[in-house]
Amino acid sequence: MEKINRKGLLVIISAPSGAGKSTLISLLKRDFPKFEFSISYTTREPRVGEIHGRDYFFVSKKEFIKLKKENFFAEWAEVHGNYYGTPKEAVLKALKQGKDLLFDIDVQGAMQIKQNLNKGIFIFIFPPSLEELKRRLEKRNTDSPETINIRLANAKKEIQEANIFDYWIINDKLEAAYLQLKSIIIAEKLRPCFFPDLPKKILEQT
Numbered sequence: 001m002e003k004i005n006r007k008g009l010l011v012i013i014s015a016p017s018g019a020g021k022s023t024l025i026s027l028l029k030r031d032f033p034k035f036e037f038s039i040s041y042t043t044r045e046p047r048v049g050e051i052h053g054r055d056y057f058f059v060s061k062k063e064f065i066k067l068k069k070e071n072f073f074a075e076w077a078e079v080h081g082n083y084y085g086t087p088k089e090a091v092l093k094a095l096k097q098g099k100d101l102l103f104d105i106d107v108q109g110a111m112q113i114k115q116n117l118n119k120g121i122f123i124f125i126f127p128p129s130l131e132e133l134k135r136r137l138e139k140r141n142t143d144s145p146e147t148i149n150i151r152l153a154n155a156k157k158e159i160q161e162a163n164i165f166d167y168w169i170i171n172d173k174l175e176a177a178y179l180q181l182k183s184i185i186i187a188e189k190l191r192p193c194f195f196p197d198l199p200k201k202i203l204e205q206t
């Protein structure tokens with residue numbers, strides 16, 4: 001069969017810190033090798049094992065503010081006391097090339113993408129409870145007790161904003177949550193709007 005043109009899908013995933021976004025996204029990276037992943041800029045210090053240009057572009061506050069003034073970001077927000085932003089160029093490139101692009105961003109950023117681009121599917125991941133969220137953050141052992149407290153306080157606010165999202169997933173058992181996430185993405189990728197030429201191509205075949 002002749003190659004069918006496909007438009008790219010934008011997938012925006014948000015969750016309170018520690019709910020399991022990065023864990024779920026690493027499974028998507030394994031199963032959807034053609035997906036592009038938006039790499040954000042941040043003023044946060046790198047965690048052990050994080051690599052500049054793979055996990056984030058780690059920049060100073062001064063550099064971030066300069067980029068912000070230059071209109072470099074598709075969206076940006078102050079999250080848990082640090083700045084985070086999505087480079088506009090990566091989004092425009094993915095849209096132009098019809099590539100699927102996934103964003104791991106907070107609720108404020110998701111709202112901006114919704115307003116500015118007016119496209120994408122918006123998925124919110126819940127932890128099974130706030131106690132379990134705290135347990136996961138403590139067990140991850142990447143943040144100080146003060147930072148964990150800030151992240152837990154922000155989790156309550158983020159959960160209250162969850163109604164702007166298209167899909168909700170509770171990440172209790174990882175396998176079940178991942179199956180739900182994967183199913184949403186597969187179903188969304190099959191929407192007719194992503195294959196505008198398909199009926200014509202099928203009818204033209206001899």
Ligand SMILES: Nc1ncnc2c1ncn2[C@@H]1O[C@H](COP(=O)(O)OP(=O)(O)OP(=O)(O)O)[C@@H](O)[C@H]1O
Pocket residue numbers: 015016017018019020021022023024136137139140171172173174175
């Ligand atoms: N379903 C699950 N059950 C138990 N532990 C989990 C589950 N999902 C993720 N975790 C663990 O919880 C911790 C937090 O997960 P992860 O780092 O993926 O969260 P996150 O939402 O990306 O957080 P952040 O926004 O701070 O980056 C990790 O140690 C991870 O291994």
Ligand SMILES: Nc1nc2c(ncn2[C@@H]2O[C@H](COP(=O)(O)O)[C@@H](O)[C@H]2O)c(=O)[nH]1
Pocket residue numbers: 014015016017040041044075076077079080084085086104105106107108109110
């Ligand atoms: N608005 C944006 N939020 C972002 C972006 N990149 C990441 N994030 C969110 O920040 C928090 C904290 O992340 P962490 O890696 O420090 O734990 C989390 O909710 C991310 O989703 C971004 O470009 N814009």
